[in-house]
Amino acid sequence: MSRKTAYLLAISIIVALLVAVPAALVFVPKNNGMPYRLTVEKGQGFAAVGRQLADKDQVFSRWGVLLAAYLNGTQNQLAPGSYRLPARVSAWEIVRRLSSAGPDMVRIQIVEGMRFAQMRRIINQNTLLRHDTKNWSDKELMQKIASEPVSDNPEGLFFPDTYEVAADSSDVAVYRAAYRAMQENLQAAWESRADNLPYKTPYELLIMASLIEKETAHEEDRRDVAAVFRNRLAMNMRLQTDPAVIYGMGSAYNGKIRRADLQRDTPYNTYTRYGLTPTPIALPGRAALDAAAQPSDSKFLYFVSRMDGTGKSQFSHTLEEHNAAVKQYILKK
Numbered sequence: 448m449s450r451k452t453a454y455l456l457a458i459s460i461i462v463a464l465l466v467a468v469p470a471a472l473v474f475v476p477k478n479n480g481m482p483y484r485l486t487v488e489k490g491q492g493f494a495a496v497g498r499q500l501a502d503k504d505q506v507f508s509r510w511g512v513l514l515a516a517y518l519n520g521t522q523n524q525l526a527p528g529s530y531r532l533p534a535r536v537s538a539w540e541i542v543r544r545l546s547s548a549g550p551d552m553v554r555i556q557i558v559e560g561m562r563f564a565q566m567r568r569i570i571n572q573n574t575l576l577r578h579d580t581k582n583w584s585d586k587e588l589m590q591k592i593a594s595e596p597v598s599d600n601p602e603g604l605f606f607p608d609t610y611e612v613a614a615d616s617s618d619v620a621v622y623r624a625a626y627r628a629m630q631e632n633l634q635a636a637w638e639s640r641a642d643n644l645p646y647k648t649p650y651e652l653l654i655m656a657s658l659i660e661k662e663t664a665h666e667e668d669r670r671d672v673a674a675v676f677r678n679r680l681a682m683n684m685r686l687q688t689d690p691a692v693i694y695g696m697g698s699a700y701n702g703k704i705r706r707a708d709l710q711r712d713t714p715y716n717t718y719t720r721y722g723l724t725p726t727p728i729a730l731p732g733r734a735a736l737d738a739a740a741q742p743s744d745s746k747f748l749y750f751v752s753r754m755d756g757t758g759k760s761q762f763s764h765t766l767e768e769h770n771a772a773v774k775q776y777i778l779k780k
Contacts, residue, residue: 472511476537479505483534486615487550489527493542496525500541511538521546529575529615551575551614555621557607559732560660562694566605566730570621575614580622592623597650603657603727605629629653629730636736644740645680652739657727660735661690665758668750669734673742675750675762684748686717694728751776 483505487496497512506512515538528550532541553575557566563585571581580588589596589604598604606628612620636656637649646652655676662672679686693700695715696708712719715728731739747762749769753776761776763769 472508472514472538474537474539475507476535476540477505477507478535481534483532484615485530485532485545487525487527487530487545491527492525493545496545497538505532505536506538506541512541515539515542516546519543519546526550528613531614552611553614553616554609554611556609557605557625557730559607559735560664560729561607562729563602563605566625570618573618576612576618576621577615579617579619581618588622592619592626598726600726603629603653603730605730606632607730607732632733632736636733636740639737640740641742644742645677646739651723652736653731654723654727656731656735656739657729658686658688658691658724659738660731661729662688663758663760665760666734668758668760668762669738670741670743671745671747671762672750672760673738674745675747677742678746678748680722682748683721685719685721686723688717691715691717691724691728694724 483503485496485500485505493513493516494509497506497509500506500512501509519539519542521542525545526549530545531551532544536544553573555570555573555576557569570576571578580591583591585601586599589599589601593604596604605622605625608625608628610621610624612624633649633653637652640646640652644652646655655673658676659669659672663669676686676688678684689704692704692708692713692715695713696704709716709718714720715724717724745762746764749763749766749772750760751763751769751772753759753761755776761772763772
């Protein structure tokens with residue numbers, strides 16, 4: 448081999464290495480064995496992210512991340528948040544993931560009629576949130592998210608909806624969003640309330656909405672259920688609503704209410720006590736809030752489930768009518 452040929456070969460090898468090494472740093476996937484959760488702080492760029500990934504041995508080199516960003520033309524397009532990177536990934540794929548889509552989001556669904564304890568359980572079980580509140584008492588939680596909470600008891604004070612927050616966010620963000628949403632929806636219902644309702648405060652309307660929420664999910668019945676409770680309060684009749692009794696029984700409830708349960712006095716037993724329960728008994732949705740604020744004009748005093756699969760109730764004006772409805776729909780006589 449001539450000296451010239453050897454020289455050209457050496458140059459070719461050097462050029463090939465100059466191309467191959469950066470290409471490998473950018474495009475060759477690194478197998479890390481398991482997915483990695485990358486948190487990008489506000490103001491961080493690809494230089495800081497590349498250094499972080501290299502320090503955690505998630506990429507071959509931070510320079511591969513920087514080069515991939517420049518090649519992709521996205522060196523200045525980096526949104527803060529939490530990103531899940533696959534176990535086997537290249538610097539190029541990381542840059543595309545960070546620049547082509549926003550950070551990972553977590554969806555938390557809270558359903559109408561849930562108790563606050565159920566809401567806490569759903570949030571605590573979500574593995575993509577940071578659980579700052581997990582060991583807080585309900586009272587501590589309320590004090591952290593509300594400057595002047597209407598009650599230390601959080602029941603009913605959080606709006607049932609689907610909430611979306613960035614992955615790895617504090618669970619406080621979900622509680623704050625749900626609390627704010629309930630304040631807004633409750634205020635809207637309070638401002639649109641009918642005249643001569645027996646509620647002195649928005650909180651009392653919220654309590655009523657929770658009773659309505661637990662008594663019926665049938666759209667056509669909500670305002671009539673609200674009317675029954677309004678009429679009973681106006682006449683100083685006990686509300687006699689089973690869901691409140693069940694709430695007062697706590698863990699003692701096993702799926703059935705016995706006569707003894709209706710006779711055992713608790714703050715939530717509306718068979719033994721007059722007026723509203725001391726707190727809401729569930730998280731009411733907007734439909735229940737609206738029904739509490741605007742009951743129908745009916746004079747009904749009683750209702751019973753028709754037990755026919757429709758979810759509808761049979762409403763009555765008198766005890767005689769109600770007893771006949773119970774006989775027909777419950778006793779099937």
